[in-house]
Amino acid sequence: MAVRLRDAIDKLNPSITQEAREDALKKVLRAESPNLLINNEIFHKYLTDGVDVEVRADGGIRGENIYISLISKIPKATNFLPLINLPLSENLLRVQKSTGLL
Secondary structure, three states: OHHHHHHHHHHHOOOOOHHHHHHHHHHHHOOOOOOHHHHHHHHHHHHHHOEEEEEEEOOEEEEEEEOOOHHHHOOOOOOOOOOOOOOOOHHHHHHHHHHOOO
16 A cells, blocks of 8 residues: 555655655554544545645745645545446335435
């Protein structure tokens, strides 16, 4: 997973220094909390908003946002509606009603 994530970070952030991209990778792979729910929320934030890292530049330090997925590069004003096309049959309909999905 780390290799694929590193490749995605490199591809999505070609103008960012290698050091900053490595910091983002470490931040994503490190568990911030012993609570799995909190870690899941943090990872979701990284996917949607990117990873904030500090970068040394021009004799100072500035913040930089590193993208780890295409989701974080899409403008927030864009709305996407994921759709799943499922063939409905009488049995599937019955299962969905019994599970509360319909």
